[in-house]
Amino acid sequence: MGKKHRNPNPSSVSYRQVVKVLEHLEFEFVRQVGSHMRYAKGKRRVTVAKYSWYSHDVFSFMMDQIGISKKYFFEVLDEIGR
Numbered sequence: 001m002g003k004k005h006r007n008p009n010p011s012s013v014s015y016r017q018v019v020k021v022l023e024h025l026e027f028e029f030v031r032q033v034g035s036h037m038r039y040a041k042g043k044r045r046v047t048v049a050k051y052s053w054y055s056h057d058v059f060s061f062m063m064d065q066i067g068i069s070k071k072y073f074f075e076v077l078d079e080i081g082r
Contacts (some may be wrong), residue, residue, distance in 0.1 A: 010059030010070075013077075015050045018062065022046065022075050031077070 004038040019037070027039040027046065035050040054062070063070055 010056055011053040013054055013059065014052055015048050017077055017082065018048050018054075020080055021073055022048070024068070024076055024080050025068075027066075 015037075019039075022039045025041065027041040029042075030038040030040050030045075031037050032038070037048045037050070039048065039069070041076060044065065044067055046062055048062065049058070051058075066073075068076075
């Protein structure tokens, strides 16, 4: 199991970590336009910008698109490792 996050916050998350979680949750890469990647699973769509960190608002919006809580995101990230 990966290292536990003591104080999970979006500013510690890179786009690579978001992609790892999406792929673990069986989202599939659809396309990329510039620095924005699009993933899909069923009717859900999520756009991942290639940022080295995310503001609280952008991260929350992505979690809404994915359909998971921030807490669950960090649990999955811990499970699959950073």
